[in-house]
Amino acid sequence: MSKQKIIVVGNGMVGHKFIENMIEHPDYDQYEVVTFSEEPRLAYDRVQLSYYFAGKTVDELMLTSPDYYDENGVRFIVSDKVVNIDHANKKVVTASGREESYDKLILATGSYPFVPPIPGKDQEHxxxxxxxxxxxxxxxxxxxxxxxxxxxxxxxxxxxxxxxxxxxxxxxxxxxxxxxxxxxxxxxxxxxxxxxxxxxxxxxxxxxxxxxxxxxxxxxxxxxxxxxxxxxxxxxxxxxGIRPQDELARQFDIEIGPRGGIVIDNNCLTSAKDVYAIGECALWDGKIYGLVAPGYNMAKVAVSHITGGDLAFEGADMSTKLKLLGVDVASIGDAQARTPGCLSYTYSDGHAGVYKRLVVSADNKKVIGAVLVGDVEAYGNLLQMMLGDIEIPGSPEALILPSIDGAAPALGVDALPDSAQICSCHDVTKGDIFEAVKGGCTDLSGIKSCTKAVTGCGGCAAMTTQVMNAALTEMGVEVDDSLCEHFSYTRQEIFDIIRVKGIKSFDELLESHGQGHGCEICKPAIGSMLATHWNEYVLDDKHIGLQDTNDIFLANMQRDGTYSVVPRIAGGEITPEQLIVLGEVGRDFGLYTKITGGQRIDFFGAQLHELPPIWERLVEAGFETGHAYGKSLRTVKSCVGSTWCRYGMLDSVSMAVNLEMRYKGLRSPHKLKMAVSGCTRECAEAQGKDVGVIATDKGWNLYLCGNGGMKPRHADLFAQDLDDETLIKYIDRFFMFYCRTADKLQRTSVWMDNLEGGIEYLHEVIVEDKLGICEELEADMARVIDTYECEWKKTLNSPERLKRFAHFINSDLTDDNLAYVEMRGQAKGRIATDEERQKLAKGVEIETVELV
Amino acid sequence: MSEWKDICKFSDLAANTGVCALHNQEQVAIFRVGKEQKVYAISNYDPIGKANVLSRGIVGDIKGKLVVASPLYKQHFCLETGECLEEPENSVKAYAIRVEGDVVQLQA
Structure with a gap:
């Protein structure tokens, strides 16, 4: 059987959605898809267009890529407009003269901006x-x-x-x-x-x-x-306003509405055989839908009709919730109370700048519309009540009145039917979320990647979380987020207990709030929290048993039990003299030497007893510990910036050095990495870090919650054009808020993905001080900074502590299970294999790797 | 009768940490847990990570059993028996140990 050929005219959001749905269809191998775009690039996210000015690049706005289309056999032609439809012979012709025949034709031509016919409107600007x-x-x-x-x-x-x-x-x-x-x-x-x-x-x-x-x-x-x-x-x-881009259909005899728009039926079919229209160019029941969600729905319906399914388009709800110029606005259903006999409730708070209007049916029982400005928290509830035609529990005014005693009158998600749409951007229903939870997604970031809910406009985050929790409860999964079997509290709760009760040691906390002896999960986690809050010496008697081996010996254990050593090289800036000292230390102790990804130098193969003499040399030359072993600030990477670079806007190295010296030693739930770039060329790769700072001609742009690693995440732009002081203030608050509220071993990226309200909520906390804690966060950070001391310097001054740096407590001998193989000119090129160790023990020489 | 060999002072051991001792050509990890005057001894060799590191793990209890977690890949070894909780086939040797006054002793 030969493949059916589908031509999609227009590769905007809806045209692309159609193609994506086709690709995902089980019978896709029976179809061939070709798409034309008048624009020079494939589909991008027009809804997020305004973020272009907030620093998002064109690449970040793209919804698809040539690779994706190539992999799935979709042919695409950009910068070539379809100008002729010959539906008698089923073919289209483009501006460049290209002819292409079709079995099914999809018009997804979108809309164009309406410009009122004002004299003088056609001038340059x-x-x-x-x-x-x-x-x-x-x-x-x-x-x-x-x-x-x-x-x-x-x-x-x-x-x-x-x-x-x-x-x-x-x-x-x-x-x-x-x-x-x-x-x-x-x-x-x-x-x-x-x-x-x-x-x-x-x-x-x-x-x-x-x-x-x-x-x-x-x-x-x-x-x-x-x-x-x-x-x-x-x-x-x-x-x-917008007008449907219906010119093509208009010229070639396809039915058009009296005020424009290509007329479609419930299957998205136009008046011409085998020609469909979807998105903003389509007119259904006399209506043009200028939102993306109904367009996506039409795409789905058209795919269903072509492939023999029975989905139908039955109109769409135009309720919307968004942030305009930083102001929260939402509109639901009959916002202007036009339904005959309907009743209205209004709440207005001039001080807080909140306005809410609820429109209910004549019998006072059903929500039929609402307007929310300044506080849109009720949006999810009200929308679901309207869509689900649910009877209002209790008195309607309670739905919009602020909760006085903190108990928000919320509609339980249990009342919603499985078909209730929770995420309108990606058409995710309550049932879909339940299924995802049953399939093993038990946290918000899992739900996001599995169902795509919350990944569009993000407005459904709160509702999605509620549904997810309801699903977990229904499955009998007790959401056990306690730290471990010794503490039935979350990390955040324990942090609050330490803070509020002034607890200073693990034993104290175990006695008052825990049980048993502790374990390798709770001990380092609590050790880290105590260090974040009190910043006492981690090798103090009462803290030493809490530390991982890396923290106890202030070095990183490698797989044969030896350690690596990383001195701090703030901002990656180093004098030639210091560089010479590092070379001498590496040579004299015979250590394998390598440059790290964070612009510093790592020495491998140091045994316990060698660590103190190595550090004596380093401290003498002015080096401090690099905390490479800790869940703490690692490095602040920098490019050379305006002091040398032709393109640098600001002095990125000085900023990086300042930031590294400020936050060094801060113990956190997981490691922290930062970078500072001197211009938007971004040579320091700041957008891949927990905190990234990029210079502009007006100040610093601050990016948060990126990381590399197994699951890379681009950092989100958080604030723009900051001066030095504001930049540092925001980072202080951000770090402390993360340290207080993240789970154990949770990087900032995952923390952010699980944060209800995401970056906007973070903005409210850190910039607008919604929780009223900013002063406290800054004070906590100031204490950490003021009490900093180099752990290695302190340890070298304590003979008692130095006793631990020996392999045996009762002998000066060292571990006999260590052996290395030379590679590329370094004696300790790599750790020897078991077999090689046995050979070495017998005195057999091992072949070395040639220098390449 | 069995003989006991002095290893170190009890006061040399910080609470809830371990040290390594050389005993009859073998590496022995010695741990002090809790506030009691009590110590435990198992082999220092981690058969999973294949390195002499167990004395440098974090001690604690899992479902009532006192354990050390290997600093390499975090498997738990029972301090009393040397049993590896995750992979019993990789259990290690346990040693007889006692505290006499301020002296920690291993059975010779």
Missing amino acids: CLVYRTIEDLEGMTASAKVSKVGVVVGGGLLGLEAANALKNLGLETHVVEFAPRLMAVQLDEGGGQLLRSKIEALGVSVHTEKNTTEIVAGETCRYRMNFADGSHIETDVILFSA
């Missing part, structure tokens, strides 16, 4: 906001401008305003309607949103009808309004 090329145009315009106006105060308009603000322009929003987000909000919500946005320095002008754009006096242009007023601006950004 009059722009739209839709594609990456548009953003590049905006960036170029902003460089030669001071003032920017966005025409349109809807959702996209406000995102565009945010972009202008990020580009450093004085920003205005001009709206035709009497309020912002007129479609989603009611008057009260619109007003509060306006005052919040104005407080951020964005001017809002409502009820303005632009009549013409002429040359300006103080700025490049002047916009004249119908009421006689005007505004001067250098850039104009039109964001006054």
Whole structure:
């Protein structure tokens, strides 16, 4: 049987989703897929477009790659627009003249920005906001401008305003309607949103009808309004809505709605045989859906129809929750209370800047709509109650009133049907999450990678966690997050106990809150917490038994029981004299020597009794311990920065040295790595670190929670253009908050992935001080910094402690089970195998590896 | 009658840590657990990691058994019997040990 050929016109988010669904379909081998894109690149995430100005690169916005399509046999043609459909002969023709026949044709042409027909709208700095090329145009315009106006105060308009603000322009929003987000909000919500946005320095002008754009006096242009007023601006950004890109269908005899849009039925079929339309170009039941979730749903339905399934498109809910210019806004169902007979409840808190309106059915029993501004926590509950047609338990006002005694009146997720959609971006239902939990995903990061829930807009994180916990409870899995069999508390709880009760030793804690003797899980974990909080000498009598061997001997055990030694080389900066000393130490003690990934030098093969004399030499030359053995700050990697580099914006080496000297010795749940790059070329690879700092022309950008390792994670951009002082303040708070709340041996990346609310929540805690703990976090960090002492220096001064540095307590002999093989010019090139050790014992020489 | 050989002073051992002793050409790991005047001795050789390291592990208890966790790959060895809890076929030798006054002794 020959393959059916499917052509997808348009490779935007929805077109790509269609292809992805096809690839994942079990019968995919019976189909051949070809896709055309007018844009020069494959599908990218338009929803996240505004992050482009917050530092996200085009690569990070990409949803797919040529490799992915190649691997799955999808042919793709970019920068070539389909201009002709011949549906009698079932073929399409592109602008470059390419012809391609099809069995099924999918129109996923999307939409284009609507620009009102205002005289003067076609000038050089009059722009739209839709594609990456548009953003590049905006960036170029902003460089030669001071003032920017966005025409349109809807959702996209406000995102565009945010972009202008990020580009450093004085920003205005001009709206035709009497309020912002007129479609989603009611008057009260619109007003509060306006005052919040104005407080951020964005001017809002409502009820303005632009009549013409002429040359300006103080700025490049002047916009004249119908009421006689005007505004001067250098850039104009039109964001006054979208129009379906239906031109192709229009020209070739496919039915179009009276106000545009390709008419489709419940199977997403158009009026032409074997031609489908999906996404923003499609008109279903007289409606165009300008959100991505309904488009994804249409993609799914079209795949189902082509492959013989029975899914149908039955409309979509347009409820939405988002952050605009930092303000939380949500709209559900009939937000403007247009349903006849419906009732409204309103709650408004002028002090905290919160507005909530609940719209219920005439019988006061069902949620039919809501507006939330400033506090959108109720969104998940209210949406599920509306979608599930669930009767309101108790009085409706309780759903939006703040909880006075801390007990939030939440709808139990148990009340939801399995079909309830929890994540609308990826259409993940309660049932899907239950299944994932049953399949073994028992934490939020597992659920994320298995179901994709929470990985779109992230708005469903709280709800997803609730459903996951309900599933765990139902399965009888007691969520046991106690530290180990000796302590039935989580790490975070133990940290609080240590802090609040002032506990200073493991024995004290074991007596008051634990049982038994402890083990290799709880001892180092608690040793680390005590060190984070009190920062006492880790080899003190009361702490020594808690430490892993690495911490006891202040070196890293290798697989034959010998140790490696890493002195601190802050920021990777070292004098020639120090470098010579390191060379001499490596040579004199016959140690295998290697440069580490963190810009320092590692010596291998030191026996216990050799550690003190090695360190005597190092300390004498001014070196300190590098803490390579600890769950603590390792290195702050740096590039050379502005002191030498032609491209450097700031002095990255000085910053790296300062940061390393500040945080050295900080004991943490897991190791911590940092890096500082002097410009966006990012030679220090800061975005792969727990804390990454990158210089810009306006200050430092701070990235958090990246790591390399087994599961690499790109760090998230947390704050931009910081001065030195603010940068350090944020890092202080971040580290301490992580130390307090992470699980044992949890890297910052996993911690972040499990943090409900993610980076935004972290922003609230660290920048906005939502929990009111920032001062305390800084004070805790200050104590750690003030009490720092080099552990090796202290140990060398204590004869009592030095006694431990011997292999035998009753003999000066050393371990006889050590042997090495020369490699590439180093005597201890590698540890000998068991067989080789036996040969060596018999005096047989081992063949060495040639220098290559 | 069996004879006992002096190894070290009890006060040389920090609470809840181990040391290694050379005894009859063998490496013996000696541990002091809890506050009592009591010590344990097993082989210092970790048969899984194939290195003389057990004296440098963390001591504790797992389901009531006193154990040391190997510093290499964290398997648990019972301090009283030398049994490896995860891989019994890799159990190690236990030694008779006692404290006389302030002196730790192994059976010769």
